[in-house]
Amino acid sequence: MRLATWNVNSIKVRLPQLLDWLRATSPDVVCLQELKTEEPKFPRTELEAAGYACAVNGQKTYNGVAILSHTPPVDVVADIPGFADEQKRVIAATVDGVRVVCAYCPNGQAVGSEKYQYKLRWFAALRDYLAAELQMHPRLAVAGDFNVAPEDRDVHDPKAWEGQVLVSAPERDAWRALLALGLKDSFRLFEQPEKIYSWWDYRMLGFRRNAGLRIDHVLLSARLAQACTASTIDKAPRKLERPSDHAPVLAEFGAGA
């Protein structure tokens, strides 16, 4: 199974690129974030024609997540159960016996802001949710835009970013609380080149300068981590005209999963 996550920053604008990328890459499961559209306007027909069933949790203008899969997703659950939240940031489904949680974690805007407090509350709720999911599903993958660069090596200029939102100590603590559940960062299961990122600012020639952050991740339960054979970031879509500011992240599992 090949699983991917991609923050597309508007499904409407990025649909042609997504369809091209699905044809070129043929992932079995794709987690999408920042659809920025309501479910009725989600391009279900086009994606079904491309061979993907869709589970969608949409919202006008902001947020919005979906799971696409060759095998239709079952036991679909939207949002974090028991956590009151207007924002559509989570959808979960089971595909081929793998429980997939697609997450668009809050940005946090600025350390200490109202949105930052919300981000930390949200991560606490996610941790509790994933702890319960792990009890039920030994084969669990959590894929999405986490809006946290876990370590300094995930940051192009750690000195400039020190203490800022996306890298601050409380955010990294929230990330490590997910790892403490037994989840593994798929990308770090393997030797990787240096300076690999998943997001580059549209401004300041961010991509050309490789001034990026690694904030999009695939977390795996122990069982899936054992069976994981590769995890990569595909920079190709970021090079296109009118790209998303995020690149897709992939994780692949062997038959032993």
Place this chain on the structure above:
DNA sequence: ATGGCTACGATCCGTAGA
């Protein structure tokens, strides 16, 4: 020089992203 871009929904600017 702390901006610079992109998307959205309402205009011809404000909000948000990260």
